[in-house]
Amino acid sequence: MTPTPHASPAAVSRTRAWLVVLLVALSGYGNYYCYDAIGPVADLLQQQRGFSDAQIGLLNAIYSLPNVVLVLVGGLLVDRFGAAFMTLATGLVCLAGALFTAFSPDFTGMALGRLLFGIGAETMGIASLAAVADYFHGPGRNVALAMGVTLAIGRIGSYSADMSPTWFATAYAQGWQPPLVIAAVMAVTSCVAALVYWGIDRGPRRAGLLPTSRTGEPFVWRDLLHFGRAYWYLLVLCVLWYAVILAFRSTFSIKYFQHVHGLDLAEAGEMNSYVFLAAVFATPAFGWLCDRRGRYAPFLMFGALLLPVALAVLALTPWSLWIATALIGISYSLVPAVMWPLASRLVAPQRLGTAIGLMWVVQNAGIGGANVVAGWLNDRAGASATNPAGYDAMMAFFGAASVGGLLCAVLLWWTAGRRQHELRG
Numbered sequence: 150m151t152p153t154p155h156a157s158p159a160a161v162s163r164t165r166a167w168l169v170v171l172l173v174a175l176s177g178y179g180n181y182y183c184y185d186a187i188g189p190v191a192d193l194l195q196q197q198r199g200f201s202d203a204q205i206g207l208l209n210a211i212y213s214l215p216n217v218v219l220v221l222v223g224g225l226l227v228d229r230f231g232a233a234f235m236t237l238a239t240g241l242v243c244l245a246g247a248l249f250t251a252f253s254p255d256f257t258g259m260a261l262g263r264l265l266f267g268i269g270a271e272t273m274g275i276a277s278l279a280a281v282a283d284y285f286h287g288p289g290r291n292v293a294l295a296m297g298v299t300l301a302i303g304r305i306g307s308y309s310a311d312m313s314p315t316w317f318a319t320a321y322a323q324g325w326q327p328p329l330v331i332a333a334v335m336a337v338t339s340c341v342a343a344l345v346y347w348g349i350d351r352g353p354r355r356a357g358l359l360p361t362s363r364t365g366e367p368f369v370w371r372d373l374l375h376f377g378r379a380y381w382y383l384l385v386l387c388v389l390w391y392a393v394i395l396a397f398r399s400t401f402s403i404k405y406f407q408h409v410h411g412l413d414l415a416e417a418g419e420m421n422s423y424v425f426l427a428a429v430f431a432t433p434a435f436g437w438l439c440d441r442r443g444r445y446a447p448f449l450m451f452g453a454l455l456l457p458v459a460l461a462v463l464a465l466t467p468w469s470l471w472i473a474t475a476l477i478g479i480s481y482s483l484v485p486a487v488m489w490p491l492a493s494r495l496v497a498p499q500r501l502g503t504a505i506g507l508m509w510v511v512q513n514a515g516i517g518g519a520n521v522v523a524g525w526l527n528d529r530a531g532a533s534a535t536n537p538a539g540y541d542a543m544m545a546f547f548g549a550a551s552v553g554g555l556l557c558a559v560l561l562w563w564t565a566g567r568r569q570h571e572l573r574g
């Protein structure tokens with residue numbers, strides 16, 4: 150994703166650049182809201198439509214499964230057609246998916262809606278990063294802060310979805326459908342923000358101040374051989390950590406809090422939401438801290454450690470849910486804040502696109518797989534409010550995967566993350 154040589158975003162005013170960040174982040178808000186809209190209605194879908202846990206898991210798994218291939222295609226399309234056009238195009242695909250999900254009469258239609266939504270949403274994620282890079286590349290443009298802010302506003306979308314049972318109690322009282330219609334309205338907001346961004350991007354782009362096309366390194370399989378061992382540890386950590394955090398926090402945790410810890414829907418959603426709320430502030434703050442200290446791997450290791458500890462606290466102790474929520478909140482803020490800057494330090498700049506594309510491909514396979522496996526384990530054990538022990542197998546599965554992630558973080562630190570390595574550049 151190399152900009153054309155004459156492009157100079159420094160000539161674009163900071164106000165316009167931050168306006169673009171705000172608009173791209175607003176698109177991300179709707180995107181993350183829709184992604185997280187299934188968890189709060191999971192129990193209602195079971196009660197009112199008779200969905201099994203495997204079906205609930207599939208509604209989120211099917212978001213990830215096409216992206217095992219398509220996220221690479223999406224990256225190429227962003228390079229070919231530009232970030233602004235692709236943010237708008239993928240926003241419309243997401244909206245179509247959200248409408249299908251909300252209005253389909255049966256499970257198959259809903260699943261198709263989630264499939265469509267996933268196809269748009271992950272490519273929108275790449276377009277957002279590319280948009281920020283367009284306006285903030287170059288010295289003194291605070292690209293990391295701008296990306297942190299974009300991610301943080303996306304987290305507010307996740308927080309809002311979890312808070313929706315409290316904020317939109319009347320909609321929830323009417324059943325599973327009105328909350329999903331609200332999610333579709335959020336997708337409309339995404340499209341409006343994307344449209345405004347596309348409009349204000351045209352001036353500077355036509356004036357040659359921004360990349361008109363990206364020369365983009367083609368995906369060459371041979372490139373993968375050049376990635377060092379540390380990159381592969383980071384990739385496996387990315388897969389395992391995101392698989393656990395997203396399959397648990399975005400699909401099953403609300404139901405788990407209801408059935409195992411006796412919370413009602415609003416309380417469970419609220420408890421889950423604090424993880425996302427913490428991340429809104431802590432993700433940019435942790436990124437700033439790591440940059441300032443020039444250390445990444447030790448922070449990553451600490452973030453990866455907190456996830457299995459939190460799951461053990463949840464599954465094995467009668468301690469307050471606040472403790473596990475705080476631990477997951479720190480992990481959810483720290484790991485993404487460090488992972489992406491660290492990736493950029495582990496691979497050559499001209500291979501970063503390939504490196505992150507590959508991470509997202511395998512990550513999507515992991516997230517999809519984890520949703521399917523967790524749902525299957527719950528169904529097999531008959532997990533429910535009357536059989537809370539039925540969730541034990543799911544928690545053991547998530548615990549084992551998160552310990553695997555921690556192991557990779559330790560190996561990463563051992564391979565390339567100690568002070569003498571990290572202080573090099």
Ligand SMILES: NCCCC[C@H](N)C(=O)NCC(=O)O
Pocket residue numbers: 180181184271274300391395485509512
């Ligand atoms: N919208 C939830 C899924 C995001 C997956 C995406 N590939 C990713 O890793 N985004 C970065 C993040 O931390 O959200």
